[in-house]
Amino acid sequence: MAAMSDPLDTVFHALADPTRRRILSMLLEDDMAVTDVAHPFEMSLAAISKHLGILTRAGLISQERRGRVKWCKLEPDALRDASIWMQSFGQFEAVNLDAFEKFLETELRTMPEEDG
Amino acid sequence: MAAMSDPLDTVFHALADPTRRRILSMLLEDDMAVTDVAHPFEMSLAAISKHLGILTRAGLISQERRGRVKWCKLEPDALRDASIWMQSFGQFEAVNLDAFEKFLETELRTMPEEDG
DNA sequence: GCGATATTCAACCAAATGGTTGACGAAAGA
DNA sequence: TCTTTCGTCAACCATTTGGTTGAATATCGC
Numbered sequence: 001m002a003a004m005s006d007p008l009d010t011v012f013h014a015l016a017d018p019t020r021r022r023i024l025s026m027l028l029e030d031d032m033a034v035t036d037v038a039h040p041f042e043m044s045l046a047a048i049s050k051h052l053g054i055l056t057r058a059g060l061i062s063q064e065r066r067g068r069v070k071w072c073k074l075e076p077d078a079l080r081d082a083s084i085w086m087q088s089f090g091q092f093e094a095v096n097l098d099a100f101e102k103f104l105e106t107e108l109r110t111m112p113e114e115d116g
Numbered sequence: 117m118a119a120m121s122d123p124l125d126t127v128f129h130a131l132a133d134p135t136r137r138r139i140l141s142m143l144l145e146d147d148m149a150v151t152d153v154a155h156p157f158e159m160s161l162a163a164i165s166k167h168l169g170i171l172t173r174a175g176l177i178s179q180e181r182r183g184r185v186k187w188c189k190l191e192p193d194a195l196r197d198a199s200i201w202m203q204s205f206g207q208f209e210a211v212n213l214d215a216f217e218k219f220l221e222t223e224l225r226t227m228p229e230e231d232g
Numbered sequence: 233g234c235g236a237t238a239t240t241c242a243a244c245c246a247a248a249t250g251g252t253t254g255a256c257g258a259a260a261g262a
Numbered sequence: 263t264c265t266t267t268c269g270t271c272a273a274c275c276a277t278t279t280g281g282t283t284g285a286a287t288a289t290c291g292c
Binding site for chain 2: 249
Binding site: 033034035045046050053065067068069070 | 237238239240241
């Protein structure tokens with residue numbers, strides 16, 4: 001078994017979890033160590049470690065161990081294929097920049113609520 | 117429980133299943149009745165009915181009952197928000213059309229393999 | 233070497249997922 | 263009316279998911 005062959009499966013599944021999307025938005029600002037990624041979440045380190053594993057297997061992030069610290073880095077290219085797949089259904093129209101900015105203000109800015 | 121508040125959860129989860137993506141690609145060509153959607157799949161009608169329910173709840177399709185037949189129709193707008201969300205990470209201004217065409221030939225054209 | 237820190241592993245758990253089957257209600261057609 | 267077709271519902275099942283905890287591993291600093 002383990003027939004998760006299509007990378008689209010893996011990427012969309014990874015994106016379907018709010019914790020993982022929030023992790024991605026955190027990494028958007030900067031590379032982070034696993035412990036620092038886990039910090040704002042009310043969840044065990046092991047749970048975050050699993051989430052990071054899923055994001056890594058999906059190709060959405062990469063993890064580079066330096067010493068005892070493992071650095072997590074966003075890999076936006078993996079989103080490209082999925083994004084392209086979606087656009088094929090949207091009939092090519094490249095994203096409306098108007099809607100994009102609006103979306104950023106309403107959704108994205110409120111999502112990563114860390115401890116100030 | 118049932119705290120699936122964020123529509124992004126629902127949309128990405130719906131897209132994470134290859135059967136559902138294949139259904140979407142079928143509906144890209146034409147509106148279809150539930151039975152006809154189910155036809156090319158080696159899976160019970162009830163299973164397809166569930167998949168269609170998931171796609172409907174995600175807003176990716178709509179279902180209109182006319183007589184005893186329920187017609188399924190693609191709703192590409194729901195993909196827009198998810199697509200926009202993804203672009204915020206890729207920071208690629210509008211999708212690279214080169215990559216897009218290449219992707220279509222390699223991935224998308226082979227996906228919906230129906231009973232020829 | 234020893235203790236603290238960083239991260240994963242293993243075992244476990246409840247809940248959700250994707251599938252099955254059989255019964256069901258509603259519309260069409262003979 | 264009686265039967266067939268369309269689609270969903272309910273109950274059930276195996277597997278996966280997302281979380282927990284405690285032990286294990288590896289590095290850093292003293």
